[in-house]
Amino acid sequence: MSEPVSPVSIVIVDDHAMFRRGVRAELESVGRGIVDVRAEAADVDEAIAAVTAERPAVVLLDVHLPGGGGVEVMRRVTAAGASPETRYLALSVSDAAEDVIGTIRGGARGYVTKTITGPELVQAIQRVAEGDAVFSPRLAGFVLDAFSGAIDVAAVDEDLDRLTEREREVMRLIARGYAYKEVAKELFISIKTVETHMSSVLRKLQLSSRHELTRWASDRRLL
Template identity: 85%
Template structure:
């Protein structure tokens, strides 16, 4: 099987990083992957990559300091030809996140519903040079490069929202209750309510129903 794949886990939620590390260690028993470091934001991720030289970086899309795409941009600029491979692991399965991350340099994109053994397999495949996607997400990539998804138009609308507002917007539009969104994003219910009010105001919408239709029309669900 060869040496374990060295993995860096990048996510701004400490509890999630701990959970991923435990899941990988349990599923792989240390023989297939080795989590060598963690990072919580863009600057820390870039520094840890330089320090630990991982084979694969498990990268969240939305991070303080510029997001996963900014991590890849800075690493590829600093390490041309020697950068690790990037596998996005995100709660978001929105088309513009998937496409933007792949265009930014990721070799794959999987959602946080993935199981431990599936994630170990995805990491190993990316390390070997394969491109790996959760099944539904592969269609987004094919559609985008075939020209049937107008990513620029979607981005123009979403530019009004902060990264956290985008996360709240997608979950609410999918039918999550405020308490469920709070649990998913590790924030308070009151904070969810504040973000939701801001989302509706910025998008000039008046209700949750209108938000769901808005998101559905833009293939964000």
């Protein structure tokens, strides 16, 4: 008789409490006996504490977090040698190339978007726990392009390093064709603040219009 397989231990890291609760409920429903959610965390420091305490098999990790982001969580846990067996699966609303590539370079074993279904997420967690790399289909192309040289990752990083986290969010939405009012609603900021960030983005990237910004972002696979 084969030995029973232990559930995959999980820590969920996301700064939105409602989303964490939803993921936990879904995993506990469709993944009963397959995954075991041990803890949740809302920012970088909470995530590091949870991973250190629980030593989970897999961390479901959002890319953008208060305190430094998902890459900072992986960097600090690894530097401390706190949980060397833990693997990281990015679960993010962002499907931008710089987020995907940066997160994989930071140590994640996979990257899926929040449109994933519950059963698909359980399967992705199992595969990452077993050592596989898992990506949503479109995102796998970004990683392959980066390794093949089709995307100049160094150049992308250098350009984006000039922008703050909020400026990157505004840049991406504007480049995708959002109006200032729509960006303000999406990011819960004022239209005036959007205008200020947009001016800063154009100045830092040495661009003169949103048309040029869209072309710039498209050339770098950031849309």
